[in-house]
Amino acid sequence: MASIARVHAPSGQRALIITSLAVPLTGWTVHAVSLHRKLAATRRELADRRDPLTGLLGRDGYTSRARQITDRYGDSSLVVFVDLDHFKEINDGPGGHAAGDRVLAVTAQRLAAWAGSRGAVGRLGGDEFAVTVRIAPARRELRLAQLVTLLAQPVEIDGGALVDVAASVGAASPDILGTTDLSVLQRAADAAMYAGKHTGRAVLADRSHAAVPSINGRRAGRPGTHTVGAAA
Template sequence: MTSTHLPLRPLGQRALLLTTAALPLTGWTVHAVVLHKRLAATRVDPLTGLLRRDAYTARALRVLRRHGDGTAVVLVDVDHFKSVNDNFGHAAGDAVLAAFGARLSAWAGPHASAGRLGGDEFAVVLPLAAARREERLGQLMRMLCTPVRLEDGRTVLVGASVGAATPDAVGTRDLSALQRAADAAMYDGKHSGRVCLATLAHAAAPSVNGRRAGRPGTHQWGRAA
């Protein structure tokens, strides 16, 4: 049997050229998607879904530049976190951290910078008008202190220590200074069940690497978990 090769019509030739050209483009597209996912993974803490230190800081600076005095810097510690690990196990501790991450993300909203700074320490920088400050921070405390239900049905009672600093109260829009003030305020209100708002006195508190002097781990401030 004799096979007959029909000449390609102009439309078929163009289609062939487009298909051939698309092959390497598709390969590069897949490669770019993989690289993007890897980059995103380095920016996000896998346990809590919050930003790691560098990504948190970069976004926090943008929030401060955009909203100025209408910004709040909020620092959060999980109260008695070691006891959670000791009494319920490390899986329960991870569940508490994941719950705090989800609650902080939900509270802060899409225009904020929410990060895990390390261990059971978190930070949020968000637009927050003075008129709504008390209401919103009270809402945050209630959310964080809601018991965490574990997969095995057990319930963990949790608490949080929260300090907040705002440029109008502290007198600066510098992120490091606001974090120091929020950190000092948080320790003033430790285990009190209320949010402590920073004042000028908190901004002047002695600090090491941006944290209250004497606080454990001052040499590791901002290191993401």
């Protein structure tokens, strides 16, 4: 039968022994709590970080908010990817980078207005944007058509000149793909967007788009598809 070791010592010494054992444990507890708070603060900072040019959520903040929407609303949620057409020509044109920045800022404003206050809108980088919103399946096609029309409105730059713009739009929904996994939805929306490039219409992804080879949750070959890192 296993025996239990006991400390035989006067009460004062026993108290000293117990205190000596408790101090390291207390120190580790304080350290763990402090570390947890620092990590939580870092996560909040990343989630709140905004793109300085457009004011939209950065990738981390957008991803966090988008997951909340897809998890909560399921089949009534919609993930949308947007890529500006011929943006390099605008950036390299007479208006230069100032015109490009203006187009990006206006596009961000339009996306935010379309998504509403409860939607998640983020700039993934360059001229790529992502939106996750709650939209009833019966209204999806109409809302996506409205988005394409909105994004195709000319943009006024400094001096009053108008710049013609257009965007490719791809979307994905859990009820069609059978999942609320944001990585899968984003991969499908990205592939659908590419399939509809320069067509002037939004493409709603089906299961074939979700099967397109990807890296980091993005269609292989797209910016950001590095071999190291977590899926977006």
